[in-house]
Amino acid sequence: MNKQLIFGKSNGIFRRIVLKEYSNDDTFPGIWIIGKYILERNLDRSWEFSIAKWLLEQNEEELAVKIFIDKHQNESNDDLFNTNYVMNLLKPHPIALKNYLEDAVFKLMIETDEVHTILVNIYLDQIISKSPNDNEETRYKLQEFLVKSNSYRIQSVLHRINQTKYFKREVALLYGKMNDFQQAFHVLVDELEDFDYAANYCMALSQDKSINDRKIVAHVLFDVFLASLDKHPKEITEALLCLLGNNKVEFNFIEVLKRLPSNWPISSL
Known part of the structure; x- marks a missing residue:
């Protein structure tokens, strides 16, 4: 039996167990065991990506993000786990996207302007959507990131935050960056x-x-x-x-x- 067929069968079994299609099976410890299985092995990468994507669909966002980060190899188009592919997949999942981008920047040390600029805009979106009393932590993150990162598109960010008077300190940080x-x-x-x-x-x-x-x-x-x-x-x-x-x-x-x-x-x- 070829490897692709084995992975396909395993994929189907995993899904049926999680969806409780096997009756009277009380031995399954939980969906986390699937993520653990993937994270501890080097398997077929297309199968790993398929499982991570499926976990995302099951609202197991934290587990899916962990796999996307752990299995990243490089930024080439040949790598299914490159940040462009994963970011597009995570767009309907804003919390997972933010967590993924933070890990991509601070753990994988990704320096692409796309990744850094999207993360800045996510922080801005979160701050704007909350009351001033509820956004202090996110605003601190944003300011720290504006100081430390050299990869976001400064003019793009400056144009956006200049649309409101609320972000004056951030404007100052951007002038300093320039x-x-x-x-x-x-x-x-x-x-x-x-x-x-x-x-x-x-x-x-x-x-x-x-x-x-x-x-x-x-x-x-x-x-x-x-x-x-x-x-x-x-x-x-x-x-x-x-x-x-x-x-x-x-x-x-x-x-x-x-x-x-x-x-x-x-x-x-």
Whole structure:
């Protein structure tokens, strides 16, 4: 008996057991055993894909996603488990699609712009569909992803979030991603007055950059802070002191000393 026929028969038996077409069978431990069987073996890939697809149809989304991730080999069109095939299959299942994309990005380290952009849009959809009190976790995920990912389509995402005033912090992060640090810090400091976040974002932008590039980022924020010092003297002073004392941020301190207000004690630095 050839291998394809064996897999076909096994597939049929699995389905009939799950659908309870065999009477008086109390020995079947549950549908999870099918997923376990697939995950622990290297079988015919078309059969594995067929089973994962069928599990999805049985609303076993978590199990199906686990198989889709575990059996992924590469992004070639020859691989049934490549992300394009699986994403199209999961479109009618939004929760499964989000979970799959997160695993594809963070476990499989997929870097395609399609995968990353769709995940950003899913986060945006979830945030928009919920009240502000219910979307804090998803919004944090979105902001972290906008900072760390280099693969989503920046202009596409920027165009979408500019359609509402709700996503100002995210707009700032996108400007930073485009190296428009002046505009990014202007939004955070002058529009949102979120001084602590601006300082933390400066540190995040400084990661993996050369000393000269870190200086550029730091001095842009330094200038933006100084421009708002008269309006928010206490808050800006505290944020500046925190920034200047952080060893993750690079400054030209000769320039800093030239620019600081004359009433600042040197001992505070």
